[in-house]
Amino acid sequence: MSAITSENGLEDAHSKSFWVPGNYQRTVKRTEDSFQACNDIVACFQERARVERQYAQQLAEWSNKWKPLVETSPLYGSLLKAWKCFLSSADRLASYHSSMCRSLVAEDGDRVRSWQKESFHKKFFGGFKESQDFGTGFARAQKPWAKRLKKLDKARSAYHKVSRREHLVREREAHAAGNPDVAIEKQKKIQEEREAAQQVADKVRARYEKVLEEVSRYAPRYMEEMECIFDQSQEEERKRISFLKEAFLSIHKHLDVTTNQSVKAVYSELHNTLMAIDDQEDLRWWKNTYGPGMPTDWPQFQEWKQEKKTKKEKVKKVVEQKAAIEKSTMIGGVKVRALYDYDGQETDELTFKSGEEFLKIEDEDDQGWCRGVLEGGREGLYPANYVEAV
Known part of the structure; x- marks a missing residue:
């Protein structure tokens, strides 16, 4: 059972081989697949841009909501400054993610669209010129090979047919030779039939071998022409892969917040502000502003003075x-x-x-x-x- 499976798998592999006539279509179809992939890439990162825009809006809304409440909070000094720094950091991050959104759409998306327009040339009746050129090249290279394969297949079928007939005659001859009931004349007739079948088989075999030799001689040329077209297709695909690699690296650069200096500065400043919270300084401020450190007018003896307002002062x-x-x-x-x-x-x-x-x-x-x-x-x-x- 395993041998049968292995043979079937090998047969499937041969039937899907690039060298089999018509199987080059998978390579030709790469052009259309790449064009669609560009559309999908643009749509994918446009959606990511919307996510970044929404995140920026939510950061800004969150900051604006809490600013007045923080301003009137009971906190004071370095602790209040630290709380405010979270809100100002959110404003700066909102601005950064808004710029990230613009970069994904206006820079990366437009770059892919422009390259797509320059690299893929649509035909009036559908499809792409690149696909047609490669398909035509492969078909032209395979046409003589396909004709030879068809001729070889016909010669092989003819040989297998006469070989089967010869085999049957040999079996009849062997059966007659060991059977005393078969007359000598009939045995002789069967022998002549077997010799004639063998002669025909040898003749058809020679023709089959000759056609096979022609196919074998043409194979290197066929392979060279097919590989030439295939290499051209590979070069086009290499250009697509190289461009999309650069496009992905550009997107990564815009999305990677770990290397962005402005984001680093936001969190560095926030960290420094938090580390600058000073309990002693805040307590000293409170003491001098609302506590015993406040200046005051201690009671002193004051002489009574009559306060008189002139009519001129009242009018003023x-x-x-x-x-x-x-x-x-x-x-x-x-x-x-x-x-x-x-x-x-x-x-x-x-x-x-x-x-x-x-x-x-x-x-x-x-x-x-x-x-x-x-x-x-x-x-x-x-x-x-x-x-x-x-």
């Missing part, structure tokens, strides 16, 4: 208040109402109570602060999320 104050209101109106002030109490921490910040109404004269900046004017004319900054528009 009213004029200043009106000027502040007119200024806010001129620059497009918007009336807002405080949602919560807020005590200004710095000299340029406002202090107000919940429900108090005043004018917003500048919109929210990147840090979540607006500029407004209180009813008394004081101008300063306040958190945007502490008020609502009236």
Whole structure:
């Protein structure tokens, strides 16, 4: 059973051989397959570009969502700076992945498309000129070989046919020679028939050998012509493989974040910021800003002084208040109402109570602060999320 399988496998291998007429089509079809592979490569990495674009958008959205919350968080000092660094790093990475998306589409994708257009020449009625040229070359080289094989096959079939007939006559002769019931004349007739069959077989065998010799003599020329066309096809395929290798290396360069200096700089800066978290420095800042280190006016004896405001000073104050209101109106002030109490921490910040109404004269900046004017004319900054528009 194993011998039969082996013989069948060998027969299948021979039937699929490149040298068998018509089997060159697999080599010719490589042109169309390569063209389709280019389409698949472009589509594949265009989809990867969409992934990079979506990732960049999600990074930016995540950063923008948390920035105002981080700004108003209870953390302070180097710890707050470290938290903010995660958000700024995300912004820089978003920019990098956006550029990666553009490179995959505008650089790598367009490069493959341009090469594809230059390397594959479509025919008006379908197919490619390169496929037709190789197919024509192989067919021309195989035509005389196929004719000789057909002639050889015919000679072999004729020889096998007469050989079978000779074999049957020999069996009859052997059977008659050992059988006393067969007459001498009949045995002689069978012997003559066997001799005639042998002569015919020898003649057909000689013709078969002659045709085989012709085929064998032509084989080197056939192989040379076929290999010449095949080498041309191989050279075209080598160019395709070399180009696609360069295209893949370019894609790898754009996707490889491990060697990109800008990405390295992002994470290096983030690491340095995290390592710079200093508990002692933060505690010292808190002590000097909100603790015992704050400056204060210790109680001292003060003489009483009568405060008098002249009519001129009162008029000046009213004029200043009106000027502040007119200024806010001129620059497009918007009336807002405080949602919560807020005590200004710095000299340029406002202090107000919940429900108090005043004018917003500048919109929210990147840090979540607006500029407004209180009813008394004081101008300063306040958190945007502490008020609502009236």
